Amino acid sequence: MLGRIARAVPALCRSIHTQPTSTTAALDLIRSQPSHYVVANFVGRKYILTPRDLLTVPRLRDVKVGDVLTLDEIHELGSREYTLRGNPTISPARVRVQATVVEHTKGKMESIFKKKRRKGYQKTITHKQPYTRLRIGEIELPTETLS
Amino acid sequence: MASTILRSRPANGHAAFIPQIRKLVFECCDRWPSSENTRTYLFTNLPKLAANNPHVEIVVRQRIHREPIIRGFYVNNRDKVIPLNGLSLPEITQKISLLLDASGAKIKPLKRKNVVSTTEAARGFWSGLHADRPVL
Numbered sequence: 001m002l003g004r005i006a007r008a009v010p011a012l013c014r015s016i017h018t019q020p021t022s023t024t025a026a027l028d029l030i031r032s033q034p035s036h037y038v039v040a041n042f043v044g045r046k047y048i049l050t051p052r053d054l055l056t057v058p059r060l061r062d063v064k065v066g067d068v069l070t071l072d073e074i075h076e077l078g079s080r081e082y083t084l085r086g087n088p089t090i091s092p093a094r095v096r097v098q099a100t101v102v103e104h105t106k107g108k109m110e111s112i113f114k115k116k117r118r119k120g121y122q123k124t125i126t127h128k129q130p131y132t133r134l135r136i137g138e139i140e141l142p143t144e145t146l147s
Numbered sequence: 148m149a150s151t152i153l154r155s156r157p158a159n160g161h162a163a164f165i166p167q168i169r170k171l172v173f174e175c176c177d178r179w180p181s182s183e184n185t186r187t188y189l190f191t192n193l194p195k196l197a198a199n200n201p202h203v204e205i206v207v208r209q210r211i212h213r214e215p216i217i218r219g220f221y222v223n224n225r226d227k228v229i230p231l232n233g234l235s236l237p238e239i240t241q242k243i244s245l246l247l248d249a250s251g252a253k254i255k256p257l258k259r260k261n262v263v264s265t266t267e268a269a270r271g272f273w274s275g276l277h278a279d280r281p282v283l
Contacts, residue, residue: 050266100160104248135160
């Protein structure tokens with residue numbers, strides 16, 4: 001009985017967090033933790049991203065290798081124990097994540113075989129899908145400067 | 148007491164970006180007509196190509212009585228070779244940009260590899276040894 005209570009008490013303590021009253025307080029809590037992740041929308045799809053990730057998306061034609069892009073649609077920012085969810089996105093003044101274009105490649109050769117039986121129709125189409133790979137930079141949580 | 152393994156995982160582009168292509172070698176014949184378009188490209192566009200890509204070493208070599216070739220050498224000691232035989236000038240430009248944009252990595256299936264991560268999970272992971280004992 002006592003053993004069960006002793007084990008329950010730490011669980012209660014963990015759930016009694018002081019609820020942050022403002023976004024700044026919430027960001028301070030998150031900033032205090034060592035590692036973060038971000039749920040961001042990129043080219044119409046949501047990804048869970050951490051620093052040093054390599055993100056592969058279909059070829060972006062208007063971007064050169066070496067260009068640095070800023071992710072401006074961040075839906076969620078989190079750490080080990082805290083999560084900040086935007087409504088629908090978190091303002092880019094609060095969180096800054098950049099991605100560097102590392103390369104434009106193509107995937108492995110894919111072959112598509114088409115056949116209609118008894119009609120003498122068959123063909124093989126080979127293609128390589130082009131992709132762009134980006135490296136995610138650090139998740140920056142700038143401290144507000146007092147004006 | 149236990150030795151910590153100090154390790155760095157490669158992450159080109161994270162803090163600093165290093166272009167992966169280091170050298171571009173054009174090899175063509177002086178006389179044969181299969182190298183005609185390559186020769187035209189070299190005489191008209193090569194200085195501009197070199198000026199726009201200062202990180203790349205551009206070399207022109209003779210390859211007599213053979214088809215024209217372009218070789219790209221990369222930082223990971225691999226090279227890509229593309230024959231320019233039977234290509235028009237815009238197609239040659241396309242092959243050159245293919246080499247300039249690539250890293251030297253081998254072509255591998257990328258369809259399902261959206262996010263490749265070496266970072267440990269920020270939220271941690273569940274461990275059976277550190278969870279409450281299930282009560283039936």
